[in-house]
Amino acid sequence: MKFTSRPTAAALGVALAAAVLTGCTETAAGGGAAGGGEAAAACDPADVQLVGQVRNESNPYEASWLDGGDAFAEQVGLTQERLTYDGDSTRQQEQISQLLAGDTECLVLNVLPNGDSDTPPIVEGAQAAGAYLVTQWNKPADLDVTEYDHWLSHITYDGVASGKQIGDALAEAIGGSGGIVALQGILDTGAAKDRFAGLEESLAANPDVELLDDQTANFSRAEALEVTKTLLTKHGDDIKGIWAANDDMALGALEALQQAGRDDVAVVGIDAVPDALTAIEDGTMTATVSSDGPWQGGIGLAIGYCVATGELAAEDIADEDRAWFAEQFLIRQDNVADFVSPETSAEDFACDNLFSRSQGAIS
Amino acid sequence: MTSPAEADTEVVPPARRPRPRRGVSLRDAGPPIALVVLFGVFAALSPGFRTVSNVQNVLDAAAVLAVVACGISFVLMTGSIDLSAPGIMGASAITVALLVANNRNDNDLGLVGIVVAVGLAAALGCLSGLALVLLKVPSFMATLGVSAVGLGVATLLFAGVQPNVTDPLLEGWAVERFAGLAHLTWIALACVLVAWAVQRYTRLGRYAFAIGGAEEVLALSGVRVAPYKVAVFTLAGAFYGLAGVMVTSQLGAGLVQAGKGYDFAAITAAVVGGTLLTGGRGGILHSTVGVLLVTVLTNGLVQVGVSPYWQGGVQGLIVVAAVAAAVIPQRRRNQVTK
Numbered sequence: 001m002k003f004t005s006r007p008t009a010a011a012l013g014v015a016l017a018a019a020v021l022t023g024c025t026e027t028a029a030g031g032g033a034a035g036g037g038e039a040a041a042a043c044d045p046a047d048v049q050l051v052g053q054v055r056n057e058s059n060p061y062e063a064s065w066l067d068g069g070d071a072f073a074e075q076v077g078l079t080q081e082r083l084t085y086d087g088d089s090t091r092q093q094e095q096i097s098q099l100l101a102g103d104t105e106c107l108v109l110n111v112l113p114n115g116d117s118d119t120p121p122i123v124e125g126a127q128a129a130g131a132y133l134v135t136q137w138n139k140p141a142d143l144d145v146t147e148y149d150h151w152l153s154h155i156t157y158d159g160v161a162s163g164k165q166i167g168d169a170l171a172e173a174i175g176g177s178g179g180i181v182a183l184q185g186i187l188d189t190g191a192a193k194d195r196f197a198g199l200e201e202s203l204a205a206n207p208d209v210e211l212l213d214d215q216t217a218n219f220s221r222a223e224a225l226e227v228t229k230t231l232l233t234k235h236g237d238d239i240k241g242i243w244a245a246n247d248d249m250a251l252g253a254l255e256a257l258q259q260a261g262r263d264d265v266a267v268v269g270i271d272a273v274p275d276a277l278t279a280i281e282d283g284t285m286t287a288t289v290s291s292d293g294p295w296q297g298g299i300g301l302a303i304g305y306c307v308a309t310g311e312l313a314a315e316d317i318a319d320e321d322r323a324w325f326a327e328q329f330l331i332r333q334d335n336v337a338d339f340v341s342p343e344t345s346a347e348d349f350a351c352d353n354l355f356s357r358s359q360g361a362i363s
Numbered sequence: 364m365t366s367p368a369e370a371d372t373e374v375v376p377p378a379r380r381p382r383p384r385r386g387v388s389l390r391d392a393g394p395p396i397a398l399v400v401l402f403g404v405f406a407a408l409s410p411g412f413r414t415v416s417n418v419q420n421v422l423d424a425a426a427v428l429a430v431v432a433c434g435i436s437f438v439l440m441t442g443s444i445d446l447s448a449p450g451i452m453g454a455s456a457i458t459v460a461l462l463v464a465n466n467r468n469d470n471d472l473g474l475v476g477i478v479v480a481v482g483l484a485a486a487l488g489c490l491s492g493l494a495l496v497l498l499k500v501p502s503f504m505a506t507l508g509v510s511a512v513g514l515g516v517a518t519l520l521f522a523g524v525q526p527n528v529t530d531p532l533l534e535g536w537a538v539e540r541f542a543g544l545a546h547l548t549w550i551a552l553a554c555v556l557v558a559w560a561v562q563r564y565t566r567l568g569r570y571a572f573a574i575g576g577a578e579e580v581l582a583l584s585g586v587r588v589a590p591y592k593v594a595v596f597t598l599a600g601a602f603y604g605l606a607g608v609m610v611t612s613q614l615g616a617g618l619v620q621a622g623k624g625y626d627f628a629a630i631t632a633a634v635v636g637g638t639l640l641t642g643g644r645g646g647i648l649h650s651t652v653g654v655l656l657v658t659v660l661t662n663g664l665v666q667v668g669v670s671p672y673w674q675g676g677v678q679g680l681i682v683v684a685a686v687a688a689a690v691i692p693q694r695r696r697n698q699v700t701k
Contacts, residue, residue: 056518058619063523187672216671220623221614226424230665233417255615259538259545275525275616 042310043106045076050301051099053083053092054112060274061293062112064342068294069110071344072301080301089114096122100129106308107131110300113138116190123151132308134300145322149314152303154323155296158359159191162289163198163245165330166268168205169287170241173266177208178240181231183224183253184216185245192219195245195270212238217249224252232260241266247276247288254284272331272339280336290329294344295357299326302349311351320361327357394636394652397685401656405663412666419543425658426551427609429651431622431629432636433558434488434602436650437595439633440562442575442642443495443502445596448603448629450513451487452622455480455607457517460617463530473532481604487513488600492593506596510626517619526617536612547609554602559647561598571595575642632657635685656685 052069054062066082073080085092092114099107109131113119119139126133127150136155139145145154170180182199185192196214203211212235217224224244232239242257242265244250250269257265263284269276272290279285306312331339347353406413431448438445461467462476470476487509494505528534536546562568570591573581582588603622610621629650630640636653638645660681664674 057523058518058521060523060525184671213665213668214671215665216674220620221616221618222610222621222623225613226661227665229420229424230417230662233414233420234411234666251616252614255537255613258615259613275527 043308045305045309046078048076048078048106048108048305048308049103050078050080050108050110050305051083052080052110052297052301053085053095055087055114056084057082061271064293065112065297068297068344069301070297071294072298072305072349075346075349076305085114087114089118092118093121096125100125100131104129104131108301108304108308109133110297110304111135116140119143123148126150132304134303136296136300139323146319152307152314152317153300153321154362155299155326156323156362157291157328158325159194160198160201161325161359162270162328163195164202165198165289165328166270166287167199167202167243169330169332170243170266170268171202171206171209173268173286174209174240176206179210179212179235179238180241180243181212181228181235181239182214183227183242183244183249184214185219185249187216192216192245199243209241217244217252219246219248221248221252221255224249225256228253228256229260232256232262239265241268241286244269247271247273250285250288251275251279254279272329274340277331277336277340280331280333281340283333287330287332290331290339290342291326292329292342294342295348296326298344298349299354299357302351303354306351306354312354318355321355321358323362324355325359325362327359391637391649393688394649394656394685397635397688398652398656398659401659401663401681401685405659405667409663409666409668412663415543417662417666421655421658421662423545423548424662425654426545426547427606427613428625428628428632428658429551429654430554430602430606430609431625432632432650432654433554433647434599434606435626435629436558436633436638436645436647437562437568437571438502438599439630439638439640440571440575440642440644440646441592441595442578443592443596444630444640445491445502445506445599446626447487447491447506447509447513447600448606448626449620449622449624450510450515450517451484451600451603452513452607452610452625453517453619454487454513454520455484455604456611456621457520457526457617457619458483459533459608460526460528460611461520463528463533465526465528465530465617467524467526471530473530476530477533477608480608481601484604484607485597485601488603489593489597491600492596495596496589496592514619521617521619528611528615528617533608533612534615536609537615547612550605550609554605555647555651558602562647567591567594567598572643572646575644577643628657629654631682635682657682 050069050073052066054065057063057066069080083095085095109126111122111133113122113135116138117140119135120143123133127148130150133151134153134155139154145151182196184196203209213231215227215231217227228242242253244253244267247269250267253267266286268287270289272288276285276288280288307314411417435445435448459476459480462470462472462479464471491506491509494500495502539546541549570581570586574588574591578588606625607621611617632653633645633650634640634653635656636645636649636651638649660678664677669677
């Protein structure tokens with residue numbers, strides 16, 4: 001693409017320059033610190049450079065992830081470099097290659113790849129540069145972590161389990177029988193498919209709960225609002241519960257219920273975003289599931305830090321801990337207070353306790 | 364007509380544009396017919412669709428898109444394109460959420476906050492227009508850039524914590540009803556009427572058409588086109604701003620993504636309604652019909668019970684069919700669209 005128009009280039013340039021400048025200064029500062037010690041096998045803890053990378057900070061979940069990374073960094077007396085790529089795969093790769101072009105000896109990366117296909121180049125890059133990498137959520141199924149010695153671990157969550165957890169919570173909330181509708185996520189994503197499969201499992205276990213309709217609202221609050229309004233006019237009082245594949249859609253559904261003057265419908269979601277927790281506290285929403293964002297932000301750095309400083313040898317990590325499902329938590333009114341201001345605990349990130357939340361290897 | 368002097372005087376005032384009546388009726392009939400047919404088909408297929416409450420629901424659901432479409436129609440009339448809606452709506456949504464009573468700060472400006480948000484949106488629209496006429500940036504790129512600027516402003520203001528609105532006025536817009544329709548729907552109706560009046564009775568509206576039809580002719584006849592172009596983009600920005608405020612009212616929270624997807628949804632609605640991307644044809648009422656068509660389609664497919672896995676594709680096919688139906692009468696008049 002050719003930018004012949006100066007103002008457009010300028011408009012885009014300002015945004016890019018801001019991002020790049022921040023990146024540069026922080027990298028330079030980190031690189032300078034890392035240049036000091038040169039232990040052959042292990043890094044001096046003070047030389048470890050911690051980087052957390054997520055899509056954007058305007059998403060409360062991903063912001064809390066980076067906060068968790070900061071909490072871990074503080075715990076070991078370091079600072080985390082916070083990177084965001086605005087859900088742009090190209091920008092993510094550019095940030096990674098910029099990092100890997102610097103001093104990578106003691107570099108620890110905790111990365112949320114934009115999509116499955118973004119993971120292989122990051123992994124190859126980190127492997128070649130010798131940086132310690134932990135990825136979360138997205139990885140192609142056939143990419144095997146054990147074939148790499150610098151890609152330490154891949155952490156994800158069992159969507160089938162969370163879909164079933166909230167399905168069961170919903171069934172319980174409506175007294176075990178009645179009609180529900182489902183709001184699915186973006187249909188061609190693994191998360192949407194798994195979560196809906198979990199709902200189907202839950203429906204099989206609760207035969208008196210009837211799925212009246214399932215529609216997609218693409219994980220979007222605004223779309224969920226419109227779809228729910230339509231479903232409410234279509235099914236009326238038959239709807240006793242709404243199952244949403246994420247909290248944003250659950251919150252959209254709650255708005256629709258409020259606008260329709262309905263307060264007799266139970267709503268469940270997944271992700272534990274702050275507004276959903278507030279709604280659960282108020283009693284307008286029934287349940288959500290938390291993956292514990294701050295823990296995710298800390299654990300990836302902790303694994304890399306432990307290996308980089310030699311406290312944990314990469315080859316000592318069991319195969320089942322190289323790609324694993326982490327524990328997720330069902331949140332209801334009785335335990336919501338524990339999750340409203342989530343805090344990381346130092347012992348979760350201790351080098352001998354890194355894999356305590358494992359629910360098993362990814363099959 | 365034969366006297367040259369008379370012909371000259373006819374060229375000078377561009378107010379009364381020659382508009383062949385028969386052609387207009389023929390050309391404009393397509394989309395409304397498609398709307399009626401679509402409505403009829405869904406009503407026949409689904410008892411749920413033909414209820415009064417669902418018709419209210421369709422009208423309520425069309426409100427925001429209708430306001431966005433009002434703005435975009437003016438730009439399309441001039442033959443430009445406008446992709447700035449997502450950014451401008453996001454900026455306005457966050458701004459209004461932070462200025463009325465909310466959970467982030469102690470502001471409680473009420474209506475003033477809404478006016479400020481719409482004003483900011485108009486300023487962003489103006490920026491697109493200025494980039495277009497002063498710096499000769501194509502509207503496609505200028506508005507894309509302004510959208511990025513709007514999203515940037517919104518992200519800065521957002522600062523990691525979502526502002527939830529507690530303002531009774533703004534909340535009431537979405538919840539309270541008058542004559543069966545939400546206040547938002549009446550606001551949208553008012554927008555359509557105002558936009559139509561601007562298009563029909565003001566110089567701005569007529570010049571917007573003329574710019575799209577034959578900008579050179581207008582310029583050659585001594586009209587300074589540039590200010591009108593900037594005015595069109597500013598007006599469009601104001602409409603997007605109001606739409607952003609409306610989304611905030613509906614969702615009860617200011618979202619950076621408040622306007623996500625509205626750019627192409629509105630362009631689709633405008634084109635389905637018979638507003639041409641080449642400019643000079645269509646208008647507010649056309650686009651409004653298009654908005655209703657698109658909304659009826661979305662609602663109807665759910666009511667009829669089409670599987671969500673099929674809906675995207677089916678929707679696309681029906682939209683293409685509707686545009687084709689709208690274009691056929693034009694083809695008869697040899698007005699082939701590019």
